[in-house]
Amino acid sequence: MGKVHIEINGQKLEAEVGSMIIEVADNADIYIPRFCYHKKLSVAANCRMCMVDVASLPKAVPACATPVAEGMVINTKSDRAIEAQKSVMEFLLINHPLDCPVCDQGGECELQDLSVGYGEDVSRFTEGKRVVKDKNLGPLIATDMTRCIHCTRCVRFGQEIIGIREMGATGRGEHVEIGTFIESTLESEISANIIDLCPVGALTAKPSRFKARAWELQQTTSIAPHDCLGSNVYVHHRRGEIIRVVPRENEDINEVWLSDRDRFSYQALTEGERLLKPRIKNNGKWQETDWQTALNLVVKEMKRIIGGTEGKEFGALLGNNVTTEESYLTQKLIRGAGCNNIDFRMRRRDFSGDGRGSVRSGFNFPLAELDNMDATLLVAADLRHEQPLSAIRVRRSTGFGSAMAINPFDGEYNFRLDEELQPKPEMLAQEYAAVLVAADAKRPDILSAEAKEWLSGIKAEEVHHRIASNLIESENACIVVGVYVQEHPQAEVINWISESLANVTGAKWGYMTQGGNSAGNKIAGAVPSQSAAGGKAIKGKNAKQMIKDGLKGYLLVNCEPDVESVWSKEALTNLEKAECVIALTSYVDGRVSEYADVMLPIAGCYETSGTYINVEGKWQSFTAAVKAPDEARPGWKVLRVLGNLLDLKGFEYESSKQVIDELREVFDAVSDRRNARKVPPALGKVSDKDVTRESLGLYMVDPMVRRAKALQQTPKASTHPISISRVKTS
Amino acid sequence: MTDFNYDKSLHLKKLLPKDAIDKIDNWIGKYPADRKRPPIIAALTIAQEHNGNYLTEDLMQAVAEYLDVPHIAVYEVATFYSMFHLNEVGEFVISVCNNISCSMRGANKVIEHLQNRLNIKVGETTGDGLFTIKTVECMAACGGAPMLEVNKVYYENLTEEKIDQIISDVTMLRSKKSKSTEVKK
Amino acid sequence: MANEVCFRTLHLDTPWSLEAYESVGGYSSLKKIIAGKLTHEKVIDELKLSALRGRGGAGFPTGLKWSFMPRNMPGNKYVVCNSDEGEPGTFKDRDILRYNPHQLIEGMIIAGYVMNAEVGYNYMRGEFYEPYDRMESAIAEAKSKGYLGQKILGSDFNFELHNHMGAGAYICGEETALIESIEGKKGQPRFKPPFPANYGLFGRPTNVNNTESYASVPVILEKGGQWFLDLGKPNNGGTKIFSVSGHINNPGNFEVNMGTPFADLLEMAGGALGGTKLKAVIPGGSSSPILPIDIMMGLTMDYDAIGKAGSMLGSGAVMVLDETTCIVELAAITAHFYYEESCGQCSPCREGTGWMSRVINRILKGDGRAEDLDNLERVATNIMGRTICALGDAAAMPVKGFLKHYRHEFEYMIEHKRSLVKG
Ligand SMILES: Cc1cc2nc3c(=O)[nH]c(=O)nc-3n(C[C@H](O)[C@H](O)[C@H](O)COP(=O)(O)O)c2cc1C
Numbered sequence A: 001m002g003k004v005h006i007e008i009n010g011q012k013l014e015a016e017v018g019s020m021i022i023e024v025a026d027n028a029d030i031y032i033p034r035f036c037y038h039k040k041l042s043v044a045a046n047c048r049m050c051m052v053d054v055a056s057l058p059k060a061v062p063a064c065a066t067p068v069a070e071g072m073v074i075n076t077k078s079d080r081a082i083e084a085q086k087s088v089m090e091f092l093l094i095n096h097p098l099d100c101p102v103c104d105q106g107g108e109c110e111l112q113d114l115s116v117g118y119g120e121d122v123s124r125f126t127e128g129k130r131v132v133k134d135k136n137l138g139p140l141i142a143t144d145m146t147r148c149i150h151c152t153r154c155v156r157f158g159q160e161i162i163g164i165r166e167m168g169a170t171g172r173g174e175h176v177e178i179g180t181f182i183e184s185t186l187e188s189e190i191s192a193n194i195i196d197l198c199p200v201g202a203l204t205a206k207p208s209r210f211k212a213r214a215w216e217l218q219q220t221t222s223i224a225p226h227d228c229l230g231s232n233v234y235v236h237h238r239r240g241e242i243i244r245v246v247p248r249e250n251e252d253i254n255e256v257w258l259s260d261r262d263r264f265s266y267q268a269l270t271e272g273e274r275l276l277k278p279r280i281k282n283n284g285k286w287q288e289t290d291w292q293t294a295l296n297l298v299v300k301e302m303k304r305i306i307g308g309t310e311g312k313e314f315g316a317l318l319g320n321n322v323t324t325e326e327s328y329l330t331q332k333l334i335r336g337a338g339c340n341n342i343d344f345r346m347r348r349r350d351f352s353g354d355g356r357g358s359v360r361s362g363f364n365f366p367l368a369e370l371d372n373m374d375a376t377l378l379v380a381a382d383l384r385h386e387q388p389l390s391a392i393r394v395r396r397s398t399g400f401g402s403a404m405a406i407n408p409f410d411g412e413y414n415f416r417l418d419e420e421l422q423p424k425p426e427m428l429a430q431e432y433a434a435v436l437v438a439a440d441a442k443r444p445d446i447l448s449a450e451a452k453e454w455l456s457g458i459k460a461e462e463v464h465h466r467i468a469s470n471l472i473e474s475e476n477a478c479i480v481v482g483v484y485v486q487e488h489p490q491a492e493v494i495n496w497i498s499e500s501l502a503n504v505t506g507a508k509w510g511y512m513t514q515g516g517n518s519a520g521n522k523i524a525g526a527v528p529s530q531s532a533a534g535g536k537a538i539k540g541k542n543a544k545q546m547i548k549d550g551l552k553g554y555l556l557v558n559c560e561p562d563v564e565s566v567w568s569k570e571a572l573t574n575l576e577k578a579e580c581v582i583a584l585t586s587y588v589d590g591r592v593s594e595y596a597d598v599m600l601p602i603a604g605c606y607e608t609s610g611t612y613i614n615v616e617g618k619w620q621s622f623t624a625a626v627k628a629p630d631e632a633r634p635g636w637k638v639l640r641v642l643g644n645l646l647d648l649k650g651f652e653y654e655s656s657k658q659v660i661d662e663l664r665e666v667f668d669a670v671s672d673r674r675n676a677r678k679v680p681p682a683l684g685k686v687s688d689k690d691v692t693r694e695s696l697g698l699y700m701v702d703p704m705v706r707r708a709k710a711l712q713q714t715p716k717a718s719t720h721p722i723s724i725s726r727v728k729t730s
Numbered sequence B: 001m002t003d004f005n006y007d008k009s010l011h012l013k014k015l016l017p018k019d020a021i022d023k024i025d026n027w028i029g030k031y032p033a034d035r036k037r038p039p040i041i042a043a044l045t046i047a048q049e050h051n052g053n054y055l056t057e058d059l060m061q062a063v064a065e066y067l068d069v070p071h072i073a074v075y076e077v078a079t080f081y082s083m084f085h086l087n088e089v090g091e092f093v094i095s096v097c098n099n100i101s102c103s104m105r106g107a108n109k110v111i112e113h114l115q116n117r118l119n120i121k122v123g124e125t126t127g128d129g130l131f132t133i134k135t136v137e138c139m140a141a142c143g144g145a146p147m148l149e150v151n152k153v154y155y156e157n158l159t160e161e162k163i164d165q166i167i168s169d170v171t172m173l174r175s176k177k178s179k180s181t182e183v184k185k
Numbered sequence C: 001m002a003n004e005v006c007f008r009t010l011h012l013d014t015p016w017s018l019e020a021y022e023s024v025g026g027y028s029s030l031k032k033i034i035a036g037k038l039t040h041e042k043v044i045d046e047l048k049l050s051a052l053r054g055r056g057g058a059g060f061p062t063g064l065k066w067s068f069m070p071r072n073m074p075g076n077k078y079v080v081c082n083s084d085e086g087e088p089g090t091f092k093d094r095d096i097l098r099y100n101p102h103q104l105i106e107g108m109i110i111a112g113y114v115m116n117a118e119v120g121y122n123y124m125r126g127e128f129y130e131p132y133d134r135m136e137s138a139i140a141e142a143k144s145k146g147y148l149g150q151k152i153l154g155s156d157f158n159f160e161l162h163n164h165m166g167a168g169a170y171i172c173g174e175e176t177a178l179i180e181s182i183e184g185k186k187g188q189p190r191f192k193p194p195f196p197a198n199y200g201l202f203g204r205p206t207n208v209n210n211t212e213s214y215a216s217v218p219v220i221l222e223k224g225g226q227w228f229l230d231l232g233k234p235n236n237g238g239t240k241i242f243s244v245s246g247h248i249n250n251p252g253n254f255e256v257n258m259g260t261p262f263a264d265l266l267e268m269a270g271g272a273l274g275g276t277k278l279k280a281v282i283p284g285g286s287s288s289p290i291l292p293i294d295i296m297m298g299l300t301m302d303y304d305a306i307g308k309a310g311s312m313l314g315s316g317a318v319m320v321l322d323e324t325t326c327i328v329e330l331a332a333i334t335a336h337f338y339y340e341e342s343c344g345q346c347s348p349c350r351e352g353t354g355w356m357s358r359v360i361n362r363i364l365k366g367d368g369r370a371e372d373l374d375n376l377e378r379v380a381t382n383i384m385g386r387t388i389c390a391l392g393d394a395a396a397m398p399v400k401g402f403l404k405h406y407r408h409e410f411e412y413m414i415e416h417k418r419s420l421v422k423g
């Protein structure tokens, strides 16, 4: 791309050929008013607000749709430009209700901001305003369509970013109305981004409607906790109450978007049934108590069970989105107390790879590169429901590249698939291995003899050859392995195939992980085979063993194994049977009050400081946006005090930062322990009973999401995205 | 439970007769095979013709499924073009042009006469469900102003007598039809 | 001379038949091309020489437009005919479609050949059932004779032609809205550039011309660009069909030489209806500004003359108005039309057309205010040049025209709450 030289308001600028005036101005911090233009959407040029004056042209032109040219002299504030902008403003206001005092967008409305500068004080329009009937878009988005200025950002978002057309502009002329087909709820997992896109108050967030005015809000930067991308957010709060969560731009991770799950889960904190004080069960009855009493009891019970069973009959289970600090302290606490049973992988079936591979989990290439792939192979990856924003990136790449899938379910894709294989879940590894066979046929010099031997019984068909060739021939290719694989009984085999296939084809590969902090949990050492940063550990029981074999005592950190585990039935039975279940939890509802013996109220996400490590290995720390309610305390503090009460060394932290710094130091000191995966043992047969037939629903993944009211009312809440009943027989 | 082997074309096939479906298929054949939307207008036109001149939500949905396009894409089209009716109308929609040339030559009188004759106002439908009067913009027949259109046919150089004739012709046409098809009262 | 180009079969019994068309020399240009006697460069040269200007309204030179098509670019290209004929007052394309469909077909086949396009669409407004039937029969006839379809006249050239029907939307006459409409969408104009020649139907290079433009091509190639040019005036070649309507005795289509004096055209159309006094003329469809009759009487019918007088030849829709015409009423009809037909995407057009229509209707109802006229003028000015397509201008220009020549009628009505003309 060449460069051209232009001038805006006297400022000399260099610009890429083909870029629009508005982009160049934005990059130079020269503001041009706009409503329809949005850098992530196609140019519609329909609002006509961005009119600027180009010296060589006879009339003002829209900056969003006029490409720069060598020597262009642009003025955004000349009489001609201002005249045009003012007149457009007048048109936009004639049918707008101007009800700013009662509008939820008041104070952060682009129309309001601009009209102050451009609108005439007294409107010359006296003909009576248009009134538009409101639309019901479901539990997340409130509408006030009379305020709509027809910029079509929301429509283009659906069409271009989501890839599913739900919103449209019906009617014509002045009667154009933005809405859905007749009347229906939006079904996308990222639908609420249209709230941010809407420049006026036509589309606002239903859960936070009328809760506060924009200027009353304080904001704290934070990290969203529900998937392994680690989307960046702002938490908006007022007088200690979270009002809403909105995206914080980060091109490398969430761009300008946020999934509905990450946006609305905060509702569980403000409206969920919170545990406000420590509770102890006495003769089957719950009693509120003070921290001291509760902690003393915990220490007593831990000592009793761990001491009495040489640590064998106690264990800690953690949720997928506890902070890295919390999981680091949990493992330090448990191990310090003489117990080695700790795990967070309650949906894992295959632990044969423990201790192998890298201490980092997930991707070893930047997520943002998904945008530019010429070929992407999805292996049991249901991106739309697992990491919704990553699906946007793959979709973008399919504008020029291709996407292929080996998914044992009838996935919902918002992009075109060029190849699709749907093996039965128990045949996933075989089907996938056939691609490796095909790749090996094309590039026979890479796999070891042992690997070839392993593959010898597997036959590649034409489709496998096509997939392999595509990966080999594409300059940028990658393999994305979905969360489903981590639940598969042959997870390690599949990981080995991925690693080998990447080697042979030259494609990059990465696997998605559950929840918001699987990577952090692993690095923190919350696994039975490794301590912090992949250090040596005395091997303890893994999640499956702890849950299936049953223990006398459990420490649960922000998790509900009876829902989250693939062994949920056994979990419930054994938790109920256990002598002592200590739950660090934010909520009182659910089965926890049946099986727990002590409940310690911990701060929810956004109420504590901490660090999440995302799937690419980015450490993202955050501070608390608000204080936890009543007696609830940040988890790391509770764990620290427990450490003190157990007389353990090294629990003198004064801040969560000291905790993470300690881990970071160990982590930085070790070079990544990357043991190449060994050729796995021969491929056994998997029983169809041993595979996940229904994944955790989109809005079921963790205690917080499960209690987010509005999300639970959406159509997506009641469906299991991956449901094997949807498998087509292959 | 969603049935993923559900044949999306069934819905429309249930609602329209075979020859209408054949006509739609013929339109589909006019456009590149990878394009699903171009036949929307034609399909809606045909569907409307077979549904007493108007479209229902169900029909629009069936058309969307038949063509495998999003519902909203069909709905947008149906609400954009003025020849689609989304509410029940008469079996014969009388579209009277009242643009410049027709107005200059007495479109108002035509409308008035029609309203008196049928005892309804513009936008209304006669009690027997036979006629609706609608005013429309220029239909490219200004040389024959004033003019109107009734279900596909242009009538030009209108006079009161001519209008009466049109109405009685159409009514006759209808009574013949109803005899043969036994329309329920 | 009349009826020499698009209406050259009109004197025959069944002017729409293939037989009739062949009898006046139809398909001979196509044959010349297939025989290799007319290269694509030569066709474009002849068209340029002929000074054929687009008959859809804007008057863009057709030969130049054809030369923009990247004929050597690989992949599909399309030839699209604009038979939407929505501009109020215009009814000429309907008659070409009904009475001489083969000439349009031949014109489009030739365009396909010149531009290396193998598929054409003829976009007709939804109400054109009769023209549609004629066109469908003509296409079948042409196919049966080998003029159309695969391996045309035994050559390697293929061209398929399809009719596409709209469903009631004036805006679909705008060429990019028309393209969107063929794609099965709402007819909302696209921002240009890119122009259709680069990014048109289905994202492919596309040439859009009006029915009359295409239909003129076979005759030009048969008789030569110079012949066509000589029929008209320099820069305004050929004949043009004028759709004459309104207060005249003999309304209808008249194919006459470009540059014919308006007075002659008026006479052909039988003069004022019932011998009344004429007041004004809207010379090129409802979007062209009105001209008082005394100005009109001194003009010739061609792009340049009408343009110089402050209006436009447009689509050639000549609406003649006598002294009983109330201009405020006329303005209300016109403004209402654009209000109804705005596609709704651009703020100035969507909001401005409704505003103008409401103000004029209020004046008409007797509720006008002194400041209304300046406001109307201002709103019209603010719409102009600030929209994606020219409908914004089309809505604003007539309002300005009415105010320019007949402001006193508006003022009278505001003051007296009744019409100056009708009392
Ligand atoms: C609002 C609007 C309506 C139009 N309607 C028509 C029409 O009905 N028929 C037509 O041929 N051109 C119409 N045009 C002009 C077309 O956009 C285009 O210029 C024309 O089809 C090009 O063909 P030509 O070069 O042969 O004139 C319209 C333009 C505008 C802006």
Ligand code: SF4
Residues within 6 Å of the ligand: C171, C188, C189, C341, C342, C343, C344, C345, C346, C347, C349, C350, C387, C388, C389, C390, C391, C392
């Ligand atoms: S000017 Fe009017 S008709 Fe043209 S694109 Fe804009 S809104 Fe649509």
Ligand code: FES
Residues within 6 Å of the ligand: A033, A034, A035, A036, A037, A044, A045, A046, A047, A048, A049, A050, A051, A062, A063, A064, A065
């Ligand atoms: S921002 Fe350029 S037209 Fe809307």
